[in-house]
Amino acid sequence: MATSILCFVFSGMGAGKTMDLLRIAYNCNEQGIKPWLLTSSVDNRHGIGRITSRSGFQQDARPIDQSDNIYNLFVDENSKEQIDVVLVDEAMFLSNEQVWQLAKIVDDLGISVTCFGLRSDFQGNLFEGSAALMAIADEIKTIDTRCRCGEKAIMNARIKDEKIVREGAQVQIGGNESYKAMCRKCWGMPC
Numbered sequence: 246m247a248t249s250i251l252c253f254v255f256s257g258m259g260a261g262k263t264m265d266l267l268r269i270a271y272n273c274n275e276q277g278i279k280p281w282l283l284t285s286s287v288d289n290r291h292g293i294g295r296i297t298s299r300s301g302f303q304q305d306a307r308p309i310d311q312s313d314n315i316y317n318l319f320v321d322e323n324s325k326e327q328i329d330v331v332l333v334d335e336a337m338f339l340s341n342e343q344v345w346q347l348a349k350i351v352d353d354l355g356i357s358v359t360c361f362g363l364r365s366d367f368q369g370n371l372f373e374g375s376a377a378l379m380a381i382a383d384e385i386k387t388i389d390t391r392c393r394c395g396e397k398a399i400m401n402a403r404i405k406d407e408k409i410v411r412e413g414a415q416v417q418i419g420g421n422e423s424y425k426a427m428c429r430k431c432w433g434m435p436c
C-alpha cells in the first residue's frame with residue numbers, strides 16, 4: 246500500500262496551479278479514484294464552490310471557510326461515498342488548525358492530501374495556510390513560474406494602475422487590482 250502524504254504545491258500567480266489540480270482530478274476520475282475537491286470561500290469571483298482555471302476549465306468543489314472543521318467534513322462526506330484522495334485549491338487561505346485537520350486525515354485515515362496555493366502575499370509575508378503547510382507537509386513542491394525578466398518568479402506583486410502596491414489588506418478580492426508573479430529583484434525590496 247502506498248504511503249499517504251500531505252503535499253503542498255506552491256507557485257506564483259498565474260503559474261497554472263489550478264489547471265494542475267483539475268488535471269489530477271480528471272485523471273483520478275478516469276481511473277476510478279474518487280477525489281474530494283475543496284476550495285476557499287474567500288475567493289468567490291467564479292461563484293462559491295467552484296474551481297476555475299484561467300483557461301476556463303472548472304469543476305465543483307466544497308467551499309471551505311475558516312470556521313469549518315475539514316476533518317469532520319471529510320468523515321461525513323466519506324460516509325456517503327468513499328473518498329480516495331483530497332485536493333485543495335487556494336490552500337493559502339486555510340487556517341493553521343485546518344492544515345492540522347488535513348494532516349489528521351493523512352495520518353489517521355491514510356488518505357493523501359495535496360494542497361495548491363501561493364506561498365507569500367503581496368507584501369512578501371507567508372499566508373497562514375502556507376506557513377502551516379511549509380512547516381508540516383511531508384512534501385513541498387513548486388511549479389516553476391518566470392518573471393518578465395526571465396528569472397524565477399517567487400514573489401506576488403499586487404498591481405494597480407500599472408504600479409506595484411505595497412500597502413493594504415492581505416486579501417483583497419473584487420477590486421481592480423491584479424496580481425503578477427515576479428522575481429525578488431523586480432518586485433523590489435520593501436526597505
Ligand SMILES: [Zn+2]
Pocket residue numbers: 392393394395396427428429430431432
Ligand atoms: Zn524579474
